[in-house]
Amino acid sequence: xxxxxxxxxxxxxxxxxxxxxxxxxxxxxxxxxxxxxxxxxxxxxxxxxxxxxxxxxxxxxxxxxxxxxxxxxxxxxxxxxxxxxxxxxxxxxxxxxxxxxxxxxxxxxxxxxxxxxxxxxxxxxxxxxxxxxxxxxxxxxxxxxxxxxxxxxxxxxxxxxxxxxxxxxxxxxxxxxxxxxxxxxxxxxxxxxxxxxxxxxxxxxxxxxxxxxxxxxxxxxxxxxxxxxxxxxxxxxxxxxxxxxxxxxxxxxxxxxxxxxxxxxxxxxxxxxxxxxxxxxxxxxxxxxxxxxxxxxxxx
Amino acid sequence: xxxxxxxxxxxxxxxxxxxxxxxxxxxxxxxxxxxxxxxxxxxxxxxxxxxxxxxxxxxxxxxxxxxxxxxxxxxxxxxxxxxxxxxxxxxxxxxxxxxxxxxxxxxxxxxxxxxxxxxxxxxxxxxxxxxxxxxxxxxxxxxxxxxxxxxxxxxxxxxxxxxxxxxxxxxxxxxxxxxxxxxxxxxxxxxxxxxxxxxxxxxxxxxxxxxxxxxxxxxxxxxxxxxxxxxxxxxxxxxxxxxxxxxxxxxxxxxxxxxxxxxxxxxxxxxxxxxxxxxxxxxxxxxxxxxxxxxxxxxxxxxxxxxxxxxxxxxxxxxxxxxxxxxxxxxxxxxxxxxxxxxxxxxxxxxxxxxxxxxxxxxxxxxxxxxxxxxxxxxxxxxxxxxxxxxxxxxxxxxxxxxxxxxx
Numbered sequence: 001x002x003x004x005x006x007x008x009x010x011x012x013x014x015x016x017x018x019x020x021x022x023x024x025x026x027x028x029x030x031x032x033x034x035x036x037x038x039x040x041x042x043x044x045x046x047x048x049x050x051x052x053x054x055x056x057x058x059x060x061x062x063x064x065x066x067x068x069x070x071x072x073x074x075x076x077x078x079x080x081x082x083x084x085x086x087x088x089x090x091x092x093x094x095x096x097x098x099x100x101x102x103x104x105x106x107x108x109x110x111x112x113x114x115x116x117x118x119x120x121x122x123x124x125x126x127x128x129x130x131x132x133x134x135x136x137x138x139x140x141x142x143x144x145x146x147x148x149x150x151x152x153x154x155x156x157x158x159x160x161x162x163x164x165x166x167x168x169x170x171x172x173x174x175x176x177x178x179x180x181x182x183x184x185x186x187x188x189x190x191x192x193x194x195x196x197x198x199x200x201x202x203x204x205x206x207x208x209x210x211x212x213x214x215x216x217x218x219x220x221x222x223x224x225x226x227x228x229x230x231x232x233x234x235x236x237x238x239x240x241x242x243x244x245x246x247x248x249x250x251x252x253x254x255x256x257x258x259x260x261x262x263x264x265x266x267x268x269x270x271x272x273x274x275x276x277x278x279x280x281x282x283x284x285x286x287x288x289x290x291x292x293x294x295x296x297x298x299x300x
Numbered sequence: 301x302x303x304x305x306x307x308x309x310x311x312x313x314x315x316x317x318x319x320x321x322x323x324x325x326x327x328x329x330x331x332x333x334x335x336x337x338x339x340x341x342x343x344x345x346x347x348x349x350x351x352x353x354x355x356x357x358x359x360x361x362x363x364x365x366x367x368x369x370x371x372x373x374x375x376x377x378x379x380x381x382x383x384x385x386x387x388x389x390x391x392x393x394x395x396x397x398x399x400x401x402x403x404x405x406x407x408x409x410x411x412x413x414x415x416x417x418x419x420x421x422x423x424x425x426x427x428x429x430x431x432x433x434x435x436x437x438x439x440x441x442x443x444x445x446x447x448x449x450x451x452x453x454x455x456x457x458x459x460x461x462x463x464x465x466x467x468x469x470x471x472x473x474x475x476x477x478x479x480x481x482x483x484x485x486x487x488x489x490x491x492x493x494x495x496x497x498x499x500x501x502x503x504x505x506x507x508x509x510x511x512x513x514x515x516x517x518x519x520x521x522x523x524x525x526x527x528x529x530x531x532x533x534x535x536x537x538x539x540x541x542x543x544x545x546x547x548x549x550x551x552x553x554x555x556x557x558x559x560x561x562x563x564x565x566x567x568x569x570x571x572x573x574x575x576x577x578x579x580x581x582x583x584x585x586x587x588x589x590x591x592x593x594x595x596x597x598x599x600x601x602x603x604x605x606x607x608x609x610x611x612x613x614x615x616x617x618x619x620x621x622x623x624x625x626x627x628x629x630x631x632x633x634x635x636x637x638x639x640x641x642x643x644x645x646x647x648x649x650x651x652x653x654x655x656x657x658x659x660x661x662x663x664x665x666x667x668x669x670x671x672x673x674x675x676x677x678x679x680x681x682x683x684x685x686x687x688x689x690x691x692x693x694x695x696x697x698x699x700x701x702x703x704x705x706x707x708x
C-alpha cells in the first residue's frame with residue numbers, strides 16, 4: 001500500500017511539474033495557435049539561472065531559505081525576459097505568415113537556445129543544490145513523500161490558483177480571454193493584442209521557471225537538454241487536457257504524471273517515456289479534442 | 301540615424317542583461333569557485349549593437365517589401381531571382397548538370413578515401429533531405445522524427461544481415477518498405493488532425509524509437525549497437541575497404557540521381573499536385589475532391605521510404621550502428637537543410653544538404669557552433685526568406701484559346 005501511495009504522490013509531483021509547463025503551451029496555443037517549441041528551453045534556462053545564482057550565493061556565504069527565494073526570483077525574472085524576447089524576435093514578425101513558418105522558427109529557436117546554453121555553460125550534467133530544506137514535521141511520512149515533493153505540490157497548486165484568479169478577475173486576464181476568443185475582434189475593441197500576447201508569453205515563462213527551479217532541486221541535476229523531453233511531455237499533457245484549455249492543462253499534467261509513475265513503478269522504468277507517448281497517441285485517436293476540450297469546427 | 305543608435309544601445313543593454321548569468325558567470329559548485337568571464341559581456345554588447353541595427357534595417361525592408369507586394373497584387377507573378385533564372389535557362393542548366401555529374405564521377409579517382417567517405421555521408425544527407433522534402437516541402441506535413449525511419453532502415457538491415465545473413469541487395473528494398481510501412485502506421489492516428497500535432501507525434505516517435513533501440517537488448521542489442529554488418533557486395537567481387545567505400549560512393553550517386561528523378565516526376569504527377577494543394581489549403585483541397593487520407597499517408601510513406609532505403613546504405617557503410625546515431629539532432633539537421641534549401645525545391649535541398657554537411661567537415665572550427673548556427677538559420681530564413689535559397693517556382697499551366705495563351 002505504501003508503495004502504491006508513494007507512486008501516486010510521486011506521480012502527482014511529476015504531474016504538477018508537467019502541468020506548470022503545459023500551462024505555458026496551452027495559453028500560447030489558445031491565443032495564437034502556435035506550438036511554442038522553445039517553451040521547454042525557457043524552463044531549462046530557468047533551471048540554469050537558478051543553479052548559477054544559488055551556486056554563487058552559496059559561495060558568498062548566504063544560507064538556507066534566502067538562497068531558495070533569491071534563486072527562484074532571479075530565475076523567474078530571467079525566464080520571463082527570455083520568453084518576452086523570444087516572442088518578439090521569432091514569432092511576432094511571423095504573425096501573418098503561413099502556419100508552418102512560426103513552427104519552424106520555434107524549432108530553430110529551441111535548437112539555438114539549447115546550444116547557446118551548451119556553449120556558454122557545459123554539455124555535462126551539473127549537480128543542482130538541494131534548495132528545499134528537510135522539514136522536521138515531515139519526518140513521520142518521509143518514506144512516502146519528501147519535503148521537496150510537498151513544496152512542489154504546494155507551490156504549483158498556488159501558482160495555478162493564482163493564474164486562474166489572474167485570468168478571471170484582472171483586466172489583462174479579461175483581455176487575454178477576449179483575444180483567445182477572437183483576435184481580430186479583440187483588436188477592434190481597442191485591446192492591444194501584441195501586448196496581450198507578450199504578457200501571455202511572460203506568464204507562461206514565469207510558470208516554466210517555477211517548474212525549472214522546483215524540478216532542479218527535486219531531481220538534483222540538470223543539463224542543457226532537459227527542456228526537450230519536459231517540453232514534449234508537457235505538450236502531451238496540454239493535448240491530453242484539451243489544448244487551449246487552462247484547467248485542461250492542469251488535469252492533463254496530473255493524469256500524465258500519474259500514468260507515467262504507475263507504469264514505471266509496476267511495469268518498467270526504462271520505458272517510462274514510451275508510456276507518455278502512448279498516452280498521446282491514444283488520446284489523439286480516441287478523443288482528439290482532449291479530456292476537457294470541445295471539438296472546434298473550422299470555419300472557412 | 302540617432303533613433304537607430306538609441307534602439308541599438310537599448311538592445312545591447314538588454315542582451316547584456318539577458319546573457320549575463322549564462323555567458324559571464326560560470327560556477328563550479330563542487331570546488332566552490334566562480335569564474336567571471338567579463339570579456340564575454342563586452343562581445344555580447346558589441347555584437348548586439350551591430351546586429352540590432354542590421355535587424356532593424358532588415359525589418360524595415362521586409363515591411364516595405366510586404367507593402368509593395370500588397371500594392372501590386374495584380375502582378376502576382378513573383379520575380380525569380382538571378383540564380384533562379386540561371387537555373388531555369390536550359391542552355392546553362394544542362395551543361396552545368398553535366399559538369400557536376402562528371403566531377404562527381406571522377407571524384408574518387410583524384411581524392412583520398414577519407415574524402416570519399418565524407419562525400420558518401422554528404423550524399424546520404426542529400427537523399428534524406430530529398431525524402432523529407434516530400435513530406436515537409438511538398439505536402440506541408442512537418443515531420444520532426446524523420447531520423448526514426450532512417451533508424452528503422454538501418455536496424456532492419458543490421459538485424460537481417462547479422463542474424464539471417466541476408467544480402468545487402470535483398471535488404472535495400474526491404475529497408476525502404478519497412479520505413480514506409482512504419483510511416484503509414486504512424487500516420488494513421490494523426491490523419492484527422494492538424495499539422496502541428498503531427499510535428500509533436502513524430503517528435504515523440506523519434507525519441508521513443510531511440511529509447512526502444514537502447515533498451516530492447518534482445519533484438520537491437522541495446523546501447524552497444526550492432527557491429528560486423530556486411531558492406532554491399534558486387535557480384536561476389538572481393539573488395540578492400542577503400543574499394544568498398546568507392547563502390548558505396550557510386551551507389552550513393554545512383555541513389556541521389558534516382559531520388560531526384562522520382563521526386564521530380566512525383567512533383568508533376570497527380571499525387572504531387574494533390575500534395576501541394578493540401579499544403580496550401582486542406583479544406584479547399586478536400587472540397588476539390590482530393591482524398592485527404594490517401595494523400596497524407598502517401599506523402600508520409602514516400603518520405604519515410606527514402607529514409608529507410610538510405611538507412612540500409614548507412615548501416616552498410618559504417619558496418620556498425622548504435623542508438624546514438626539516431627537522435628533528434630539528425631532530424632533537426634535534415635529539417636534545416638530542407639528549410640534552408642527552399643521547401644519543395646529539389647535543387648535547393650541538394651545544395652543546402654551538401655553545404656551544411658561539407659562546411660563543418662572542412663571548417664573544423666565551425667563544428668562546435670554548428671547546431672547554434674542551424675537554429676539561428678532556421679529562424680532567420682523563416683523571417684526573411686521563407687521560400688529558401690532556391691525557391692520552388694510554382695508551375696503554371698496554360699492552355700490556348702483561339703491561338704492566344706490563357707493562364708490557367
